[in-house]
Amino acid sequence: MTVSVVQDAAADATSVAAEVQAPTLLQSVRRIGRDVAAAHADDVDRSARFPIEAFDALKEAGVLGALVPEGLGGRGATLGEAGAGVRALARYCASSAMILAMHHLQVACLVRHGRSPGLLRFLADVAGRQLLLASATTEAGSGGRLRESSCAVHAENGRFVLEKRAPVVSYGASADAVLVTARRTPESAPGDQVLAACVRPDVLLEQTGQWDTLGLRGTCSPGFMLRAAGPLTMIVDDPFADVAAETMLPYSHILWSHVWLGIADAAVSKASAFVRRKARHEPGTVPPGARRLAELDVVFHQLDGLVSATLARYDEDAGGRRAEGVGDAVTLNALKLGASKLVVEVVSGALAVCGMDGYREGTPFSLGRQLRDAHSAELMVSNDRILGDNAQLLLLSRDPIENDRHEGKP
Numbered sequence: 020m021t022v023s024v025v026q027d028a029a030a031d032a033t034s035v036a037a038e039v040q041a042p043t044l045l046q047s048v049r050r051i052g053r054d055v056a057a058a059h060a061d062d063v064d065r066s067a068r069f070p071i072e073a074f075d076a077l078k079e080a081g082v083l084g085a086l087v088p089e090g091l092g093g094r095g096a097t098l099g100e101a102g103a104g105v106r107a108l109a110r111y112c113a114s115s116a117m118i119l120a121m122h123h124l125q126v127a128c129l130v131r132h133g134r135s136p137g138l139l140r141f142l143a144d145v146a147g148r149q150l151l152l153a154s155a156t157t158e159a160g161s162g163g164r165l166r167e168s169s170c171a172v173h174a175e176n177g178r179f180v181l182e183k184r185a186p187v188v189s190y191g192a193s194a195d196a197v198l199v200t201a202r203r204t205p206e207s208a209p210g211d212q213v214l215a216a217c218v219r220p221d222v223l224l225e226q227t228g229q230w231d232t233l234g235l236r237g238t239c240s241p242g243f244m245l246r247a248a249g250p251l252t253m254i255v256d257d258p259f260a261d262v263a264a265e266t267m268l269p270y271s272h273i274l275w276s277h278v279w280l281g282i283a284d285a286a287v288s289k290a291s292a293f294v295r296r297k298a299r300h301e302p303g304t305v306p307p308g309a310r311r312l313a314e315l316d317v318v319f320h321q322l323d324g325l326v327s328a329t330l331a332r333y334d335e336d337a338g339g340r341r342a343e344g345v346g347d348a349v350t351l352n353a354l355k356l357g358a359s360k361l362v363v364e365v366v367s368g369a370l371a372v373c374g375m376d377g378y379r380e381g382t383p384f385s386l387g388r389q390l391r392d393a394h395s396a397e398l399m400v401s402n403d404r405i406l407g408d409n410a411q412l413l414l415l416s417r418d419p420i421e422n423d424r425h426e427g428k429p
């Protein structure tokens with residue numbers, strides 16, 4: 020054997036070993052959830068503070084570039100991989116997981132709808148420098164009406180300026196950039212919107228409210244007066260109507276529901292540990308909580324099945340398809356409406372199993388944080404608003420049983 024053959028073999032062995040050892044996205048996030056986020060979750064919740072430890076670790080592991088294409092230095096992950104990571108993190112700290120979900124969602128909007136050299140350079144920066152992206156769609160006056168803006172982009176000499184009164188911007192103070200919806204021009208109708216990537220230091224956020232809430236306290240989502248400027252190339256190329264229908268709607272509802280699934284994982288795991296402990300203490304008997312656990316398992320599988328089925332339908336990298344029409348909007352809204360209720364049912368069911376040990380803080384079975392976090396699900400775009408939207412969409416669509424969402428299409 021010649022020296023060069025030995026060297027080639029050694030190099031091959033090293034690269035195989037590196038490949039074997041490189042953790043997957045899910046492995047990295049699961050480890051960070053278990054080893055870092057879990058240790059700080061109660062303090063993050065109590066102090067309503069940004070989960071800095073978890074995010075330092077996620078950045079270190081390159082997780083913020085998960086959805087950036089490999090050609091731009093990211094990991095090129097699929098929606099399903101991103102969802103699995105978010106779910107794994109939510110088991111330990113739902114605030115951290117919701118922040119990661121919201122960040123992934125913003126990145127997806129840029130990847131799928133931004134083509135300008137400025138936006139491509141910015142995406143490479145997101146992966147390379149692990150930039151954290153926030154979102155300002157909600158606006159004072161119009162609330163959660165995603166498809167209408169009052170504020171407008173003012174363009175001059177290749178640059179824009181924009182001001183928005185944003186009543187809820189999660190982790191705004193910790194973000195490196197904010198994706199903002201606005202009318203295309205000051206003359207545009209409220210629904211003629213664009214999405215602008217507003218990057219520090221050219222975006223100023225003046226805090227206008229407090230964030231002292233029931234749950235998801237670590238998302239740190241107060242109101243801000245947002246003032247931004249930037250080159251026009253930082254405005255997403257596709258109209259926001261397309262961004263919203265094709266990407267924001269599926270990615271938000273699918274990634275958020277993975278957060279809720281992770282909260283449900285934590286609750287079921289605590290309930291099941293509680294029943295096993297009871298069974299050990301009274302051998303030969305079936306503890307009374309076992310029946311409730313079996314009921315809880317049914318609801319948990321409804322939630323899991325609903326999320327998995329919708330993911331399979333829209334994970335384009337895994338045989339799914341792009342959301343586009345009325346039927347898709349109804350299906351995705353139904354995921355949000357269903358999953359946001361089921362997560363509360365699962366955590367409440369777990370509380371019934373664990374009783375006082377679940378109700379009391381500081382036990383291995385405490386469920387207070389999970390229950391409070393779960394209740395945010397129905398408000399993150401109000402379920403009433405979404406039900407109202409679906410009521411109108413179903414009137415527009417053909418027979419919902421006959422239309423394409425039920426014709427066995429993936």
Ligand SMILES: Cc1cc2nc3c(=O)[nH]c(=O)nc-3n(C[C@H](O)[C@H](O)[C@H](O)COP(=O)(O)OP(=O)(O)OC[C@H]3O[C@@H](n4cnc5c(N)ncnc54)[C@H](O)[C@@H]3O)c2cc1C
Nearest residue numbers: 154155156157162163187188189235398400401403404407
């Ligand atoms: C934890 C958390 C984080 C968030 N982060 C962000 C963020 O980063 N960026 C951002 O832009 N926004 C964010 N939001 C805001 C969110 O997405 C919604 O836009 C916001 O919660 C809507 O606020 P609202 O319920 O006061 O307003 P609205 O949506 O205006 O609803 C107010 C009330 O009116 C009723 N209502 C509204 N419409 C209808 C209707 N059509 N039919 C019947 N009843 C109706 C509902 O019952 C609702 O309770 C966040 C919210 C939460 C809870």
